[in-house]
Amino acid sequence: MSTRSTLRLVLRRLVQMAPVVVLATFVVFALVQLIPGDIAITLAGEGVSEQRIAEIRRLYGLDRPFLLQYAHWLGDAVQGNLSVSLLSGEAVVESISRRLPNTLLIVSLALLISMVVGIPLGIAASVRPGSRLDGFVSVLGSLGIALPGFWLAMLLVAVFAMKLNWFPATGAKSLTEAPLSALHYATLPAIALAASGIAEVARQSRSALLEVMSSQYVRTLHAKGLPQRLVFWKHGLKNVSVTLLTVFGLLVNRMLGATVVIEAVFAIPGMGSLIVNAATGKDYPVVQGVMLTMVVIVIGLNLLIDILYTLFDPRVDAR
Amino acid sequence: MHRPIDHTERKDLSPDLTAGWTRRDWIARNGLAAASLATGGLLLAGSASAQAQPKAGGILRISAPANPTTMDPSTGRHGNDHVFLFPVFDTLIDMDMETLMPKPGIAESWSQPDPLTFVLNIRQGVVFHDGTPCDAEAVRFNLERSRTDERSNVKIDLVSVASITVTGANQVTLKLNKADSVIPMTLADRAGMMSSPTSLKKLGKESDRVAVGTGPWKLVSWKDNEKLVYARNAQYWRKGVPLLDGLEMSVITEVNTGLRTVTSGQNDFIYLLAPQQKPVVERGGLQLVQGNTLATWQIYLNYAKAPLDNPKVRLAMCHAVDRVEFNRLTMAGLAQPTVQTLPKGHWAFDPSLEGTYAHDPALARKLLAEAGHPNGLEIECFAANDQRSQQRQEVLIEQYRKSGIRMKFISVPANELGAKFMGEKLGHAALSIYSGRADPSQFFSIMFDKTSFINASRMEGVPGLEAAMLAARSASDMEDRRKAVQKVLRMVNEAALYVPLILQPELDAMTANVKGFKPNILGKPRFEDVYLAS
Numbered sequence: 001m002s003t004r005s006t007l008r009l010v011l012r013r014l015v016q017m018a019p020v021v022v023l024a025t026f027v028v029f030a031l032v033q034l035i036p037g038d039i040a041i042t043l044a045g046e047g048v049s050e051q052r053i054a055e056i057r058r059l060y061g062l063d064r065p066f067l068l069q070y071a072h073w074l075g076d077a078v079q080g081n082l083s084v085s086l087l088s089g090e091a092v093v094e095s096i097s098r099r100l101p102n103t104l105l106i107v108s109l110a111l112l113i114s115m116v117v118g119i120p121l122g123i124a125a126s127v128r129p130g131s132r133l134d135g136f137v138s139v140l141g142s143l144g145i146a147l148p149g150f151w152l153a154m155l156l157v158a159v160f161a162m163k164l165n166w167f168p169a170t171g172a173k174s175l176t177e178a179p180l181s182a183l184h185y186a187t188l189p190a191i192a193l194a195a196s197g198i199a200e201v202a203r204q205s206r207s208a209l210l211e212v213m214s215s216q217y218v219r220t221l222h223a224k225g226l227p228q229r230l231v232f233w234k235h236g237l238k239n240v241s242v243t244l245l246t247v248f249g250l251l252v253n254r255m256l257g258a259t260v261v262i263e264a265v266f267a268i269p270g271m272g273s274l275i276v277n278a279a280t281g282k283d284y285p286v287v288q289g290v291m292l293t294m295v296v297i298v299i300g301l302n303l304l305i306d307i308l309y310t311l312f313d314p315r316v317d318a319r
Numbered sequence: 320m321h322r323p324i325d326h327t328e329r330k331d332l333s334p335d336l337t338a339g340w341t342r343r344d345w346i347a348r349n350g351l352a353a354a355s356l357a358t359g360g361l362l363l364a365g366s367a368s369a370q371a372q373p374k375a376g377g378i379l380r381i382s383a384p385a386n387p388t389t390m391d392p393s394t395g396r397h398g399n400d401h402v403f404l405f406p407v408f409d410t411l412i413d414m415d416m417e418t419l420m421p422k423p424g425i426a427e428s429w430s431q432p433d434p435l436t437f438v439l440n441i442r443q444g445v446v447f448h449d450g451t452p453c454d455a456e457a458v459r460f461n462l463e464r465s466r467t468d469e470r471s472n473v474k475i476d477l478v479s480v481a482s483i484t485v486t487g488a489n490q491v492t493l494k495l496n497k498a499d500s501v502i503p504m505t506l507a508d509r510a511g512m513m514s515s516p517t518s519l520k521k522l523g524k525e526s527d528r529v530a531v532g533t534g535p536w537k538l539v540s541w542k543d544n545e546k547l548v549y550a551r552n553a554q555y556w557r558k559g560v561p562l563l564d565g566l567e568m569s570v571i572t573e574v575n576t577g578l579r580t581v582t583s584g585q586n587d588f589i590y591l592l593a594p595q596q597k598p599v600v601e602r603g604g605l606q607l608v609q610g611n612t613l614a615t616w617q618i619y620l621n622y623a624k625a626p627l628d629n630p631k632v633r634l635a636m637c638h639a640v641d642r643v644e645f646n647r648l649t650m651a652g653l654a655q656p657t658v659q660t661l662p663k664g665h666w667a668f669d670p671s672l673e674g675t676y677a678h679d680p681a682l683a684r685k686l687l688a689e690a691g692h693p694n695g696l697e698i699e700c701f702a703a704n705d706q707r708s709q710q711r712q713e714v715l716i717e718q719y720r721k722s723g724i725r726m727k728f729i730s731v732p733a734n735e736l737g738a739k740f741m742g743e744k745l746g747h748a749a750l751s752i753y754s755g756r757a758d759p760s761q762f763f764s765i766m767f768d769k770t771s772f773i774n775a776s777r778m779e780g781v782p783g784l785e786a787a788m789l790a791a792r793s794a795s796d797m798e799d800r801r802k803a804v805q806k807v808l809r810m811v812n813e814a815a816l817y818v819p820l821i822l823q824p825e826l827d828a829m830t831a832n833v834k835g836f837k838p839n840i841l842g843k844p845r846f847e848d849v850y851l852a853s
Contacts, residue, residue, distance in 0.1 A: 005797040036735035038742060041772070045388075045396030045472035052475070053742075089389060089527035090543040162583055170576055171569070209502045211573060213432060216344055240336075266581070267571040269545040277386075278733065 006307060013303045019080055021295050022074070026210045028291045030072045038283040039086060060086060067095045082292070083285040085278070092289035100170040100293065103270035105182060106262065107189035110197055114251060117194070118201025119244070123200065123237075126209035137202055144199025149258055153192035153265040160188060170267035184316060189266045193258055197251050201244070208243040212236050241312045247306045253298055371575075373835060378565045382577035382589040384542045386570045389527035392512035392840070393465045396472050398754040401509075402590070406549050407448075408512035408567055410530035411439060411458065412503050416839035419665065419757050421503040424451060425513055425533065432497035434795060439506075441489040445556045447515035448537045455485045462491070465509075471526065472509040498793035500800055504758040523725050535847055537562040543759035544570050562850040579618040580603060580827065587833050587851070589846045592826040594651035594708065600828040608837025609653065613755025615660045616711070618700065618748050618818035619740065623697065623776035626746070627698075627747050631690035635683040635750075635814035637676040639722035644678075646821050647705070648714050654821040655841040658807050660753070660762060662840070666797075667744045667759045667804040672812055676819075683722035695723025699743070699746040701739055704730035710751060741775045749775075752823065759804045768815060781814040835847040 027177055040050070040056045057063040061072070082092035125137035139214055161169035173182040212218060213236055221231045260272035278286035374713050387403040388396045395404070413424035427442040445453040468475040478500035486492040493502070505511065515531035522529055532539040533556070537547035549566040569586060571577035576750045578596055580586040582603035592600070600607045618636070626632045642656035658676045661668045687695060698719075719726045729746060731739060740749040756762055765773050767780055767788065780783050787810055791803035811817070825842040835848045 036732050036738070036740040038735075040741060041737050042394060042734060044772075048472075049475070049770050051770075051771055052472075055469070055771060081610055085543070087388065088386065088543045089525070098545070106747075157579065162579065165583070168580045168585060169384060170571065207435055265576060267569070267573065267576045269542070273544065273572075280733075280734065 009047025009310075010303065013299070013306070017296075017299050020200045020293065020299060025068060025074070025077075025288055026293045028287060029073070029284060030066075032279065032282060032287050033066060035279060035282050037280075037282055042281065042296065043086065054312065065268060069284075073285065077288070077292065082289040085282045085283050085286045087278075087281050087286075092285050095286060096271070096289055096293055099270050099274050101175060102268055103256070103259050103263070103272065105172075105175055106184050106189045106259060106268065106270065107252065108191060109183070109186050110193035110255055111189055111248065113194035114197030114201050115244075115248070115286070118198040121202040121207050123196070123209065125206040126213070127232075129210060134206075141199040141203045143196075144195045144202075147195055149192055149195065150265055151180055151188065153197050153262055156188045156192055157265065172266075172268045172270070174195060187270060189262050192265070193255055193262050196258075197255065201247055202241055204247045205240055206228060208240040209236055212239045236314070245308055247307050247311065249302060252301055256294065256297070325754065327752060331652075336583055353524070373562055373716075373848075373850045374852060375562045376564050377722060378567055379563050379833065379846060379849060380586040380848075381566060382567045382571045382580050382586045383547075383568045383805060384574055384589075384591045386574060386601055387541075387547070387574075390530035390538060390541060391514065391526045392509040393461075393471045393473050393514075394527055394709065395467065395509055399844070401548060402845075403568065404509070404530070405534070405536050405845050406511060406561075407530045407534045408514070408537040409505040409512065410444070410508070410511035410532050412511055414507040414757060415502070416837070416845070417839070419840060421507055422606060424507070424511070425458070426506070429503070431795065435495045436794070437493040437495060437502050438486070439491045439493070441491065442556070443489055443564040445533050446554060447513075447518070447533050449515050451511055451515045451517045451531075453533050455487065455489050455491050457484050457516050458491045458513060462510070463492070464519065475507065475510075476505045477508045497789075498795065501758045501760045501787050501792055502754075505762070507757065514624050521574050525807050536566060539565075544572075546570065557847075560847050562848070563846065572596075578603075581828055581830060584830070587831040588625075588827065588836070590825070590827040590843075591842070592654045592825070592828060594826060595707075597651060597653070599824065603828075605830060606833065607829040608825070608829065608838050610842070611662050611825055611840060612825045613660070613662065613757075613840055614823040614841030614842055615657060615753045615755065616654075616702075616750075616820045616823060617660070617753055618715075618750050618820070619773070619775065620748050620815075620817055621740070621744060621746070621775040622780055622814075622816060623778050624744075624747055626692065626696055628644050629690045629816055632684045632692065632696070632847060633720060633818075635686040635690070635754060636724065637815045638679045638686065638820050639683040639719050639724055640676075640818060640820060641678040641718050642676075642820055645714055645718070646788060647713075648688065649711050649822060649826070653826070654826045655824070657822050659812065660819050660822075661759060661808075664761075665705070667801055667808070669805040669808050674817075675812055678818065680722040683724070687723055692723075695725060697725040697727055699729060699749055700748040700750055701729050701731055701746050702750040703733040703736060705733070708750070715750070737772075741772055744775055746820075758839070759808070760788065763788045763807055763811075767811065780816040781810055784810055784814075809846050 019036065040053050040062050044053045044056045062070065073083065084091050085095065121137050121140065125134040128134060142151050157169050160166045167188045168185055171185055173183040213232070217236065218231060221235060259270055260276055263270045263272040271294070275287060275290040278290065362637060372782050380544055385399040387400045389400070390403065392404055410422045410424045411426045412429065415422050425442055425445055426439040428440045430438045432438065439458065441453070441455050441458055447453055451457065455578045462477065462483045466480055466483070467470050479495050479497050479502070480493050481496040482494045484492050513533060518529060518531040519526055528541060534553055535555050537552050539548040541547045547568040548793065551561060551564050553562070562619060574592060574596065577589050577598060578592065581589045582605065597607060604732045620627050620633060622628055622633060646652055646654045646656050655662060659669060659672045687693070688753045702712050709730070716726045716728065736749055737743045765771055766775055767784060769778050784807070787803070787807045791800065791807050794800040827838065827844060829836060833849060834851045834852050835850050836844070837848070839845065
């Protein structure tokens with residue numbers, strides 16, 4: 001794919017991104033209004049009167065019409081001001097910038113584990129379909145998908161943190177301040193998060209490899225006399241990479257969502273716990289800020305994967 | 320009749336609010352229960368509690384179940400905030416945590432020459448963490464701000480203050496618009512926490528996240544919903560306090576996860592545990608700390624609405640509950656059943672009320688029949704939708720069923736409960752906790768004042784109640800006050816304006832090396848006397 005067409009793709013996606021961001025944040029803003037509870041009562045404190053609650057509504061602009069509140073938020077966001085949390089007064093940008101690295105670290109590590117463990121398992125299973133090893137991988141795959149992440153997380157804590165004391169039970173460290181310690185803290189949450197990822201990667205890579213290896217062009221390669229090793233590693237795996245890229249993209253989205261539970265079990269200050277606290281408290285500037293960040297990350301990642309598609313499969317460019 | 324009172328630190332620890340009572344008198348009159356009001360159930364399940372010589376130094380790592388709402392005392396909005404505020408802020412008047420009596424704080428003495436004048440004598444040499452002196456002007460600035468600022472959530476506590484004047488280099492005089500005996504307790508709470516005026520003026524509306532007080536520790540950082548770090552205030556005016564070099568409070572909202580951090584050694588202390596976690600604490604070899612608190616589980620009633628507008632129906636609701644069984648099933652028997660919200664040993668506790676609301680389904684049915692409901696009735700009750708709340712609901716459904724009361728619980732997120740029941744005035748009742756205040760008059764105002772948001776009825780529950788509440792708030796003589804408070808308690812009890820159930824215990828756990836900690840009646844841990852043994 002040429003640099004020019006890559007740029008065109010990026011630009012096209014960026015143009016498409018604007019309405020997606022506006023629509024996503026608007027829908028979320030509307031949904032926040034539907035969350036039970038009244039933040040004005042929360043903000044008014046204990047022993048309040050109705051008069052004080054009305055005063056709070058005016059003070060925080062909660063008495064304005066819904067659309068006006070959204071427009072005000074959007075106007076500020078366009079200028080780079082994501083406002084401050086209604087509940088804690090902390091700047092939303094600061095909350096996100098402190099928590100996003102923790103979530104990204106767990107998700108990145110979980111993705112790495114999923115790929116490093118899942119791909120070899122898938123390959124091993126596809127080499128001898130129907131063998132004991134294939135059966136073992138299938139069972140492992142089913143188990144990985146079926147096991148609830150929070151249960152596995154608690155099991156890991158009980159064994160590796162509480163009993164063996166190999167890993168900390170809770171918390172997170174900054175990757176920039178203490179890289180090794182940060183990885184130490186992120187290991188158990190990442191394993192808990194990666195369980196379903198390993199299963200999915202193993203299953204998908206197995207079936208994709210089996211499909212590729214039974215295709216006509218592989219038969220042609222065999223007919224031309226290419227050794228099995230070369231056919232498998234050079235031609236087979238390269239063709240599976242597109243499937244794996246798709247799986248990778250889907251896994252990122254899913255893992256970003258799954259961190260909500262994992263962060264709660266390990267008491268990790270990440271994006272999941274941030275949005276849960278904000279949503280239950282109807283703290284809409286924080287909810288909006290987190291949503292905006294997540295939408296940008298997901299769109300950006302999908303764009304990256306689209307570009308990578310063109311590298312692995314030139315036919316994508318032609319389409 | 321009002322007697323002019325004057326309190327100084329030199330005389331004794333009890334204020335002249337007690338009109339001649341000393342702390343010793345007070346404890347003697349109330350028996351040992353008074354002294355053990357807060358620490359009534361101190362249990363040490365792990366290592367022995369033998370007190371070694373207090374040792375200075377070290378950092379105490381604490382697992383906190385909630386994030387502070389703000390670190391500005393005047394804009395705070397939740398009782399959980401106090402645990403975070405106590406290390407940074409001193410109050411004008413301090414509170415004896417065992418007796419709930421006021422004692423000198425930043426104000427070394429105070430007096431009340433007449434019912435409408437309250438004079439505070441400010442201690443010399445107290446400075447804020449930023450070096451600003453905490454003098455009379457700083458106190459005036461703080462009180463004026465708490466009383467008038469649009470963002471202040473403690474305005475309601477200072478509603479009886481008409482003016483605040485500096486009447487000397489170290490003296491501030493409050494003129495009241497009505498006699499108010501709760502003022503000392505008000506100044507021992509958030510409204511009495513002093514912040515540096517220099518910092519407040521600089522920050523303006525951005526004061527929520529910066530705390531500059533005069534307390535034993537300085538706030539170093541607050542990462543929202545993550546961690547608060549405190550460092551020792553080397554210039555602290557109280558000698559020998561604090562012992563710890565610092566505090567690190569990690570916000571872990573899931574209490575089981577929080578407890579795991581203590582059993583695994585990542586933290587040293589956790590508070591506000593559930594009774595169900597007691598076996599885990601014991602198995603983990605931790606010290607278990609148990610104390611009584613003023614927090615009450617109760618059923619709030621909308622007595623403006625039928626059928627609860629009939630006192631007989633409300634009385635039936637009070638008699639239908641088996642508080643002992645409720646305590647055993649929902650709190651592992653660790654709580655104190657109550658019919659008056661005040662714990663035994665509290666200065667206003669009324670022994671004559673004990674025995675009222677005895678569990679009696681037959682009487683409850685008879686009362687319902689007299690009220691025109693011979694076949695029973697249905698009560699719609701809001702409650703939180705968490706797992707432990709579901710358990711409470713199940714117990715109450717079964718208990719009320721035996722008396723012909725069909726409790727229809729509507730489970731909602733905890734933050735919706737107030738909006739639905741107190742705001743929109745839906746349903747008849749709500750099962751929830753009252754977090755507890757030091758003075759009974761504060762409880763009366765919150766629960767029964769017709770302008771209070773908490774009072775879903777928005778009406779006087781029984782004729783004469785407002786006047787009785789005002790009398791309880793105005794009486795300056797301690798004995799008069801006790802009688803006035805008990806009169807209100809009796810009126811509320813007879814009219815069954817709410818259904819008190821149990822007083823929630825404080826349950827904390829700490830590692831074996833944490834020493835010197837005592838629970839307090841507010842259920843809000845303080846760490847000034849805590850130290851870490853080797």
